[in-house]
Amino acid sequence: MSRRTLLRSTAVGVGAVTLPALLAACGSGPGGNKNEVTVGSNASDAVPKTAFQAAFDAYEKESGKKVKVNTKDHNDFQENINRYLQGTPDDVFMWFAGYRMQYFAEKGLLTDISDVWQGFTGFSDALKAQSTHAGKQYFVPYYYYPWAVFHRKSLFASKGYQQPKTWDEFIALAKQMSKDGTPVAFSDKDGWPAMGTFDYIDMRLNGYDFHKSLMAGKEAWTDPKVRNVFDTWRELMPYYQKGALGRTWEEAGQSLQQRKTGMAVFGMPHPGSQFPENERDDIDFFAFPEIDPQHGQGAVEAPIDGFLIARKSKNISGAKNLLTWLGKPKAEDVYLRHDPNNVAVNSGAETSGYSALQKKSAELVAGAQQISQFLDRDTRPDFASTVMIQAIQEFIGNPKDVDGLCNKIERQKKTIFSQTAD
Template sequence: MSRRNVLRGVAAGAGAVTLPALLTACGDGPGGNKNEVTMGSNSSDAVPKKAFQDAFDAYKKKTGKTVKVHTTEHNEFQQNITRYLRATPDDVFMWFAGYRMQYFAEKGLLVDISDVWKGFSGFSQALKDQSTHDGKQYFVPYYYYPWAVFHRKSLFAKQGYEQAKNWDEFIALAKKMHKDGIPVAFCDKDGWPAMGTFDYINMRLNGYDFHKGLMAGEEAWTDTKVKKVFDLWRELMPYYQKGALGRTWEEAGQGLQKRRTGMAVFGMPHPGQQFPADERDDIDFFAFPEIDPAHGQDAVEAPIDGFLIAKKARNVDAGKDLLEWLGTPGAEEVYLAGDPNNVAVNDKADTAKYSALQKKSAELVSGAKQISQFLDRDTRPDFAQTVMIKALQDFIDDPQDVDGLVNRIERQKKDIFAQAAG
């Protein structure tokens, strides 16, 4: 779930380094073992890894069928996903909704599971849309998590900080933290965390439709609207932690937990996984501040994670059986009992045991007029990986040369999208 996180080199394809764990042959030959389904997992962090195992154990108890999990470190899984799907993948694998799913469906690397979807209930049309390509369903959503500005309640109370509602208040809060010797948490060693801040400034300044057009290659990165995004972002730079390009998201989350930093633009699991259970009630957030009143805080980044069946799966029938169960409210409830850092997508799931943070997260997303999936999920993976990771890291390293930055992005964007169209 670290994007969230998340995916250097996805487009490297055949040039990527092959991970043995990813490319292990699965099943017992053609058709596989009907009582066993293999799962390619990118959930390498302790909390979600255990929660997924709880869910798979519940499936075995219910059906007698085993889920054999092959877990790979999150970023490494993303780096090798294209080669993985073209080689000998697991039957089912964890991935992302929206464009990230559609890209592989378009490449013919996924199994159509429209028949599985006919038995589902509790999923909104918006969720179905995020799981669909060319009129067919390929994805089973499992949970989502919003991005916002996270902080510790106790630190805000101690320091007298107030949650910011607009950009001016946000900058003023960052300045006050800086004066108190408490920087704003920031990291981008993993190549994806900074994308969340870019997306939010862009959507708050230019609106959701412009975000979608920019991600689709339809808007120019040299547009003054994009330059203004970077100009505004530069206002925050003096108040960030130093050394962002050498800091992982886990380290940034730990800094927030240890009160070394004051706030962070993150997805809900990122601080959540770094806080001990007895401290999670101290986590709070506020929606990314308003910049232009015309767009307010209408859009919320809320990536959806779930499951797909690889086209080269050896045991498609067993994979579909597992997905039928994973699409039920009960399957989500088992998972969320072990991982309170996400929110159920099925509206029939029991929310009675939700923490205050989960309830607030659900309210934030349900009240949104638009929901985005995150930069590297809303655009072509090759563009996100080969262009935007480096571009944003270049900006963090040298935030002054915006003209040169957007010119480079636009030039590379034209090449990539032209090749795709051709």
């Protein structure tokens, strides 16, 4: 079954996928074990999986309590989150800030942790806002990572490539790179990686406010502003790796590491997890280029990941105790010692050991005028999964019929946004 089919069946609540096979929570039965907290984890890649385990081990040592981690494939976790939360979820689960959190809070599938937040320090008002729905907190932020255009420093130095600041310079660089090989790594088999490029082009052309309004269903996808996004994107496509719809993000990251491609629009962990440790210092990035000077490069895509408590948690007091610890700077310090591909959200976290890439990432986000979360986090999950994954993949497969594509998205958007989120 394809990822698109899985997502479609999940979002509308139908289909043949059985949740226990994908996201079975290994709970301890009715009432739960009060000395054990179960955690549903989407950290299936080796680096974050190891880092999270180190953090949970540190909590166990300090608290004397047990943490049982149930790790599932990252994509499977995201595709089946609706059923997971309505079924037999773990006490705590990993998820995303902003709209993605608010959506499930509105559906009554999360536990209010406003009491936990009363003891927190080091979180900005902006972070608290990303963790809040209807005046209550439901989310503990843990780290963030920016999206940008990543490349090898050594490749740019050896070839004399210069980091572009504008779209015209970006296209000129891609044209220059094409003489030496494939300029841009590109993948969308997973259904979400190309969304980052759409987001950036839209924010650079039309501004952050328009992009947020578009994601909220308040703008028409037939608006010339949206059509211009796809038309502009099409300028970059001749410089992409061929066969993007059959390539995973890991494979695209590996092509960057192997010098088969020159650059890629990625989140910070994506190239970081595909480079061996002794080569990570060679990773660099530049902010997604300016297209319209009116909007510049002020908006930065920087998703925030963290923890929530399911409403059906069997051990809410234990879950709150774990989240109280995870919200402390030292909890982030433990994690980041094992995963240098993210940036701490708590101002009290230790940053002296940051790599050059982490420092540059923190500076990029600190200087941002606006911060977006990512297309599939900034809009309704059902719209992202049943409409936008297919739409962007259709565009990649046939980038010429922009009018037809935008008309189709708008029809589907009207149907979905006219419905109450179920």
